[in-house]
Amino acid sequence: MEKPSILTVTLNPAIDTAYRLEYLKTGSTTRTKKPLRTAGGKGLNVTRVLSILGESVTATGFLGGSNGTYIRNELARLGVRDEFVQILGETRQCLAFIDSRNNHTEILEEGPSISSEEQEEIRKLLRVLIPEVKILVVSGSLPLGVSSNLYQWMIREAKNHGVKVLLDTSGEALAESLLLGPYLIKPNREELEEILGCSCQGEEEIWKAMEKIAEKGIEVVIISDGDKGSLVYYKGERLKVVSAEIRAVSAVGSGDSFIAGFAAGLSKGYSIKDTLVLASACGSANALEETTGYINLQNLDYLIKQISIESSWSGRS
Ligand SMILES: Nc1ncnc2c1ncn2[C@@H]1O[C@H](COP(=O)(O)OP(=O)(O)OP(=O)(O)O)[C@@H](O)[C@H]1O
Ligand SMILES: [Mg+2]
Secondary structure, eight states, X not given: OOOOOEEEEESXXXXXXXXXXXXXXXXXXXXXXXXXXXXXXXXXXXXXXXXXXXXXXXXXXXXOHHHHHHHHHHHHHHTOEEOOEEOXXXXXXXXXXXXXXXXXXXXXXXXXXXXXXXXXXXXXXXXXXXXXXXXXXXXXXXXXXXXTHHHHHHHHHHHHTTOEEEEEOOHHHHHHHGXXXXXXXXXXXXXXXXXXXXXXXXXXXXXXHHHHHHTTTOSEEEEEOGGGOEEEEETTEEEEEEOOOOOOSOOTTXXXXXXXXXXXXXXXXXXXXXXXHHHHHHHHHHHTSSSTTOOOGGGHHXXXXXXXXEEEEOSOX
């Protein structure tokens, strides 16, 4: 097997189960067709899109119980190298109910608690896996029992081996881990405002906030904003990525698909602009699909042609 160049981390994966219903009524019985099931958790969404893009990818994190087995079978089907740590707890299942008016009702399980032995096991494993790859993608929230210390440790370990870390998390885990200087962060607008503790009025204020974050040693700072595209601060340059115009079906997982596209561009040695175009096209391609963290390769070419990047300099570097 070819040496994988990208390693993804999903500490709190889930089977995402989506039911389509006429309408959802509490306190009564609703009959429905078979739901759509996917191996979820943000890192696994990234993993699936990377495998569709033909990248060689290894996935790790924590899996347990019969839900864990379901996800392992999915990984095997995708041809992804499965390096998940087996845990005593049961991997969670998250439910989404989508009615005919496209209202989404979600029930998110918190997931199993991870013991200190299980955390030690993943550190041991990562000491072996990280030096093997070029890119480490760390996505999603922390499971019960795990502190942001583990993300911080991963960033340090990766940097020691010259591995680029793409970190896509939110809240405290993001605020505390960005101090370690991962290669890239990509909060969306909401997640940015959450870590800043205030709302940004206008684009100039967002650029200023991004430049401040970049000072912590983060080479690529991206703020994504759904159909409005994304703002990227890279080595003193302000890049505004204007998205393709599409008829979106479901944009859930578009950020994860964007990260997958970015990792793929980076792995292929693309320029920053070509990497951003691929990332943005993957984000939009995901929005065309009902399945979360899924793209149809046939849509990529026409999306790529629609994406433009405007560049200006910040006056800093
Ligand atoms: N409706 C849309 N139309 C076109 N492109 C979209 C749309 N929604 C998302 N995208 C593309 O995907 C990128 C990432 O989307 P978004 O900002 O919604 O990420 P996110 O909120 O992190 O998503 P998630 O966390 O659910 O994966 C956008 O910058 C854009 O390129
Ligand atoms: Mg996101």
